[in-house]
Amino acid sequence: MDPLIVNALIILSIFGITLLIATYSTWAERKVAGYIQDRLGPNRAGWGGLMQPLADAGKMFFKEDFIPAHANKWLFIFGPSLAMLTACMASAVIPFGDSFIVGENIVLVQAIEVNIGILYVFGVVSLGVYGLMIGGWASNNKFSLLGAVRAASQNISYELAMGLSIIAIILMSGSLSLRTIVEGQHGGNWNILYQPLGFIIFLTCAFAECNRTPFDLPECETELIGGYHTEYSSMKLGFYLFAEYINMFASSAVTACLFFGGFNYPGMDAVQNQLISSLGEATGHNIATAIGIAVMFAKILFGIFFFMWVRWTLPRFRYDQLMNLGWKGLIPAAILNVILTGAGILLEMRWLSWVAVLIVIAIAVIQASASQKKELRAQRA
Amino acid sequence: MKLTNRAKQIDNSPMTVAERLYIPAIATGLGITIKHFFKKKATINYPEEQRPFSSIFRGLHVLKRDEQGRERCTACGLCAVACPAEAISMTAAERKPGEEKLYREEKYAAVYEINMLRCIFCGLCEEACPKAAIFLQPDKIAPAFVDREQVIFGKDRLVEKMDDRATTGIQKYTGVKS
Numbered sequence: 321m322d323p324l325i326v327n328a329l330i331i332l333s334i335f336g337i338t339l340l341i342a343t344y345s346t347w348a349e350r351k352v353a354g355y356i357q358d359r360l361g362p363n364r365a366g367w368g369g370l371m372q373p374l375a376d377a378g379k380m381f382f383k384e385d386f387i388p389a390h391a392n393k394w395l396f397i398f399g400p401s402l403a404m405l406t407a408c409m410a411s412a413v414i415p416f417g418d419s420f421i422v423g424e425n426i427v428l429v430q431a432i433e434v435n436i437g438i439l440y441v442f443g444v445v446s447l448g449v450y451g452l453m454i455g456g457w458a459s460n461n462k463f464s465l466l467g468a469v470r471a472a473s474q475n476i477s478y479e480l481a482m483g484l485s486i487i488a489i490i491l492m493s494g495s496l497s498l499r500t501i502v503e504g505q506h507g508g509n510w511n512i513l514y515q516p517l518g519f520i521i522f523l524t525c526a527f528a529e530c531n532r533t534p535f536d537l538p539e540c541e542t543e544l545i546g547g548y549h550t551e552y553s554s555m556k557l558g559f560y561l562f563a564e565y566i567n568m569f570a571s572s573a574v575t576a577c578l579f580f581g582g583f584n585y586p587g588m589d590a591v592q593n594q595l596i597s598s599l600g601e602a603t604g605h606n607i608a609t610a611i612g613i614a615v616m617f618a619k620i621l622f623g624i625f626f627f628m629w630v631r632w633t634l635p636r637f638r639y640d641q642l643m644n645l646g647w648k649g650l651i652p653a654a655i656l657n658v659i660l661t662g663a664g665i666l667l668e669m670r671w672l673s674w675v676a677v678l679i680v681i682a683i684a685v686i687q688a689s690a691s692q693k694k695e696l697r698a699q700r701a
Numbered sequence: 702m703k704l705t706n707r708a709k710q711i712d713n714s715p716m717t718v719a720e721r722l723y724i725p726a727i728a729t730g731l732g733i734t735i736k737h738f739f740k741k742k743a744t745i746n747y748p749e750e751q752r753p754f755s756s757i758f759r760g761l762h763v764l765k766r767d768e769q770g771r772e773r774c775t776a777c778g779l780c781a782v783a784c785p786a787e788a789i790s791m792t793a794a795e796r797k798p799g800e801e802k803l804y805r806e807e808k809y810a811a812v813y814e815i816n817m818l819r820c821i822f823c824g825l826c827e828e829a830c831p832k833a834a835i836f837l838q839p840d841k842i843a844p845a846f847v848d849r850e851q852v853i854f855g856k857d858r859l860v861e862k863m864d865d866r867a868t869t870g871i872q873k874y875t876g877v878k879s
Contacts, residue, residue: 352738354742355737355738355742356734356735356737356738357737358737358740358741358742358743358744359742359743359744360742360744360746363746520724629731629734629735629738630731632734633727633730633731633733633734634727634730680718680722683718684717684718684719684722685719687717687718687719688717688718688719691717
């Protein structure tokens with residue numbers, strides 16, 4: 321088969337899967353929210369509320385599509401489109417699995433294998449700011465503009481720390497290609513074991529980049545009515561909200577690739593050998609790949625669940641706290657992590673990044689045992 | 702004043718490093734929320750599952766008949782006097798010969814109306830009634846209405862049907878079963 325057609329098919333199927341998972345994330349979000357709050361969540365539309373996303377989509381399509389009189393009409397439409405577009409683009413370079421052997425050809429389970437994969441992801445993610453910024457600006461509403469400015473400055477601030485935390489990973493794997501990074505973690509050498517600090521920084525930044533709680537300040541309805549999408553209605557609002565779920569999927573996938581070994585799982589070599597010896601070269605390899613894809617999606621789905629879990633646990637940051645954490649907390653920590661990782665590579669001690677964690681834990685324990693909490697006085701009799 | 706035992710003392714002393722990292726606190730919080738994820742849900746799926754009424758629930762009014770099917774109400778007006786919302790109004794009439802099967806005493810309510818927009822379901826009518834005629838049923842919710850025409854409930858809707866007698870606690874007052 322023409323490799324172009326094969327590529328197109330893979331791109332289309334990954335695109336479809338992305339949209340499907342994002343659709344059902346909206347259902348899962350409400351279900352998780354319900355379960356965490358001792359409720360049941362949607363359970364009327366379909367089995368366990370499974371038709372709910374379709375009902376929501378239908379509702380959104382039939383709502384009045386309103387464009388404010390003083391809005392810049394074209395940019396107003398362009399904003400959500402751009403948000404959606406950039407969100408969908410990010411998953412193109414993610415390796416969802418190893419490879420399939422089809423006849424003579426080896427087909428990678430990845431839309432595009434480029435040797436700058438992670439750079440591409442960062443480029444696309446930083447484009448996402450434009451969707452928010454244009455949407456907020458074109459609305460011609462000061463609250464929307466404020467929300468957009470907050471979104472933009474938040475994304476830029478956290479992108480720095482995110483990039484720095486990635487540098488440690490790139491140092492360790494020696495490649496920008498996501499596939500090489502994933503394959504480098506083969507055999508249980510998951511990066512999270514070597515980069516605990518980098519992982520925490522990356523995770524925090526991923527939350528901020530996705531505008532998820534506790535970093536969902538751009539759409540803080542108590543201060544900004546609705547933030548950058550105050551003036552949006554109908555499916556344009558739907559696009560903004562949907563883009564958030566696609567972003568969640570993409571960032572869960574990137575996190576899985578960078579820190580949790582992507583499609584690797586413990587004992588995968590034994591499984592593959594077993595399958596190849598019992599089913600033959602091609603079939604065995606293909607089934608082993610399919611298992612790898614399932615593992616990858618399990619990791620991604622857990623990532624999405626974690627996003628939701630955190631949403632119903634933590635309260636929203638105040639804006640100055642957000643900026644403090646980003647600039648004074650995460651960026652210095654990320655730089656320290658890069659230095660430690662570099663030193664670790666130089667000294668051939670891959671675990672060196674743990675030193676920072678151990679130092680912090682030691683300081684915390686010492687200080688906690690040294691500082692006696694003052695005796696509490698009753699505030700009210 | 703101490704209302705519950707759940708109040709926590711606020712601690713304003715400077716935070717330690719462990720506290721300023723927030724990670725232990727966040728982990729604790731995540732633990733608490735995930736525990737709730739697996740807890741039994743408080744939800745009752747309303748139309749399929751229904752919560753039993755409280756034992757002191759006061760619902761839709763009923764004007765009782767006695768065991769021979771005669772209306773107990775004698776239009777004395779005590780319920781209207783007792784009603785704090787002035788929802789009850791009635792017109793009395795005298796029983797004609799031959800109507801002994803219909804009305805228990807010589808006087809009866811020719812018109813008996815409760816304005817359901819005014820009624821607060823306090824139950825004072827029930828307490829005021831010397832003839833054990835009016836009750837607030839413990840198992841029936843007053844029906845919803847969408848129109849002011851439907852608000853005033855007359856005798857047609859209040860007096861119980863003999864083939865469908867209300868199972869309310871008349872015996873509490875009279876010792877007679879329903």
